[in-house]
Amino acid sequence: MYKDSGFGIQPHDFKSAAFAIPTTCDLCQNTIWGIAKQGFTCKDCGYNCHAKCEMKVPPNCTKKKYIRPAHGSRGTIYKPSKYNSVSRSSSSVASTGKVDKVSRVEVEVDENLETWTANVLYDHVADSTSELSVSSGDIITVLEPDDGSGWVMASTDGKSGLVPAAYIKYISDDFQALYDYDAQSREEISIKEGDIIEVTNRDIGSGWWEGILNGKRGQFPANYVTSLK
Known part of the structure; x- marks a missing residue:
């Protein structure tokens, strides 16, 4: 997906993954284990890392698969995405959280685009034209x-750009389920279309949130719900 920008870098093409079998993080060398989206795997070279380590991984993808000491097979689950209303001109967010060669960012917002309100927790100074200072x-x-x-596309004062997801806190707590989802582990909760979920944690990572439904707390796919305004 990501091509060499001409500066000798080869970003990884990461996909969020669940690890049913203990797997070693290729960055920190600690174990990744769990089926609730605990990390990432590069489609091109098979590099594995924790969700928290993904932004620290250097852009040195070999584009070739390599074999690790066997610890058993790994189950990988990919999630669907329904967010396609925001266009980024001449840019792509690489696995390191940085943006390849960028000239500008265009955000086309229509009246039907779903948006969220958030409070900024920490200062962020943009270091490229694709980012937003807050x-x-x-x-x-x-x-x-x-x-x-690890980034969100946001706007304020007529300007738009990327902001670190960990630097913000969403203001609304109640979300409605758009689709059915059956829990795959004890850490997750099953949801049905129309359910109202109280979101308690948006920092789970890899597109997963934690919330409470019918008195039960658990994780679920963030892109299966929509904000109640």
């Missing part, structure tokens, strides 16, 4: 939530 206490509109890259 200050602690700012109220921003999130146009596209974190898709696993």
